[in-house]
Amino acid sequence: MTATRLQDLETVEENGVDVQDRGQGRRAHWTGERAVRRACAGIAGACAVFAAVAIGIATAATGTVYGYVSEAGAPGAPLRGLYRAGVYGVAIALAFFAAAIIALVREEDRRGTLLRSAAPGSPSRWAGVSRWAGVSRWAVGPPGVALAFAAAAPLAATSGAVSCTPGCPLPPFESPSQSDIVHALASIGGFGLATGAMLLLAIGEAGAVGSSGPAGATAEAAGATAEAVRTRDPLRAASRVSAGLLVPLLAITGLVMLVTGRGLLAGLLERAALGVALGWLVTAAVTVTIRRPPDGAAAGRLSTAIRRRT
Numbered sequence: 407m408t409a410t411r412l413q414d415l416e417t418v419e420e421n422g423v424d425v426q427d428r429g430q431g432r433r434a435h436w437t438g439e440r441a442v443r444r445a446c447a448g449i450a451g452a453c454a455v456f457a458a459v460a461i462g463i464a465t466a467a468t469g470t471v472y473g474y475v476s477e478a479g480a481p482g483a484p485l486r487g488l489y490r491a492g493v494y495g496v497a498i499a500l501a502f503f504a505a506a507i508i509a510l511v512r513e514e515d516r517r518g519t520l521l522r523s524a525a526p527g528s529p530s531r532w533a534g535v536s537r538w539a540g541v542s543r544w545a546v547g548p549p550g551v552a553l554a555f556a557a558a559a560p561l562a563a564t565s566g567a568v569s570c571t572p573g574c575p576l577p578p579f580e581s582p583s584q585s586d587i588v589h590a591l592a593s594i595g596g597f598g599l600a601t602g603a604m605l606l607l608a609i610g611e612a613g614a615v616g617s618s619g620p621a622g623a624t625a626e627a628a629g630a631t632a633e634a635v636r637t638r639d640p641l642r643a644a645s646r647v648s649a650g651l652l653v654p655l656l657a658i659t660g661l662v663m664l665v666t667g668r669g670l671l672a673g674l675l676e677r678a679a680l681g682v683a684l685g686w687l688v689t690a691a692v693t694v695t696i697r698r699p700p701d702g703a704a705a706g707r708l709s710t711a712i713r714r715r716t
Contacts, residue, residue: 439509439510439512439513440509440513442505442506442509443506443509443510443513443694443695444694444695446502446503446505446506446509447502447503447506447691447692447694447695448691448695449498449499449502450498450499450500450501450502450503450506450687450691451499451688451691451692451695453495453496453498453499453502454495454496454499454684454687454688454691455688456492456495457492457493457495457496457499457684458492458681458684458685458688459492460488460489460491460492460495461475461478461489461492461493461496461680461684463485463488464478464479464483464484464485464486464488464489464492465478465489465677467483467484467485468483468484470673471670471673471674471677472669472670472673473573473574473668473669473672473673474570474574474668474672474673474676475673475676475677475680476565476569476570476574476589476593477570477572477573477574479493479566479569479570480569480570480571480572480573480574481569481571481572482572486569490566490567490569491566493562493563493565493566494562494563494566496562496566496684496687497559497560497562497563497566497596498559499687499691500555500556500558500559500562500596500600500687501555501556501559503555503687503690503691503694504552504553504554504555504556504559505552506691506694506695507548507551507552507555507694508548508549508552510548510694510697511548511549511552547606550603550606551603551606551607554599554600554602554603554606555599555600555603557599558595558596558597558599558600558603559596561592561593561595561596561599562592562593562596564588564589564592564596565589565592565593565596568585568588568589568592569585569589570582570585570586570589570590571583571585571586573668574586574589574590574668575668576590576663576667576668578664578667579667579668580667580668597656597683600683600687601649601652601653601656601683604645604648604649604652604686605645605649605653607641607642607645607690608642608645608646608648608649609646609649640693640697641690641693641694641697644686644689644690644693645686645690648682648683648685648686648689651682652679652682652683652686655675655678655679655682656679658675659672659675659676659679662675
């Protein structure tokens with residue numbers, strides 16, 4: 407390898423971003439997408455924590471676990487306003503988490519372009535994520551996840567704005583009012599979209615965000631092993647654990663509501679499912695906020711590997 411090539415590896419500029427060899431390895435400095443990602447995820451986490459506390463206090467104030475969680479926001483409930491504020495907190499958290507996912511994708515895409523410029527022969531692992539040709543691949547990747555969270559946010563807000571009547575009657579055992587139907591559809595729709603996005607992060611292509619980005623492929627092209635640059639993605643791990651708990655809980659809750667209707671068992675199951683969902687949202691937001699992708703260290707290994715081969 408020529409001296410010019412080695413010098414080019416020392417400093418690479420891509421869209422105003424510098425990657426410099428600092429002895430212990432290269433580190434990329436981004437002040438755009440990274441700052442947006444951390445700010446949005448931080449706000450999402452704060453709102454999710456507030457929502458969990460507010461909904462928990464308002465639900466406990468009803469003095470019973472018999473019936474649905476939404477009854478804490480029905481007219482006449484002791485802390486109706488606090489419950490509705492908590493639901494609005496969930497809506498805001500979902501919206502900002504969607505923005506954080508978008509910023510994360512943009513950050514990784516830019517990082518991948520930067521690292522590939524140091525090893526031009528390496529494949530682009532993010533080309534299939536950020537520029538999909540097919541609608542189906544777009545839907546199951548990070549853009550689809552962000553869209554699902556963004557769509558769940560207004561549904562959650564509608565659930566907070568339109569309260570159910572006392573008892574939150576639902577078919578097939580009770581006759582709901584118009585507001586009960588709107589509240590139920592908004593709640594189920596928002597919860598369903600958020601759960602679907604969680605599943606995509608757990609088992610779909612979207613889970614590749616941050617787990618083994620372009621740095622892995624680039625380092626392999628330089629002769630390094632994949633294990634040397636890949637790290638376990640905490641977001642995917644948290645999503646898998648939460649999905650493994652939440653999906654069965656939701657399935658059993660739906661079955662109980664259809665078979666026995668409103669009651670103690672339905673109330674306990676719904677509270678457990680909501681607790682898992684809010685716990686995951688807090689964990690995911692914190693994970694995305696503090697996440698430090700491995701690509702900066704991988705760039706250092708890439709530089710070292712290329713030098714050794716020359």
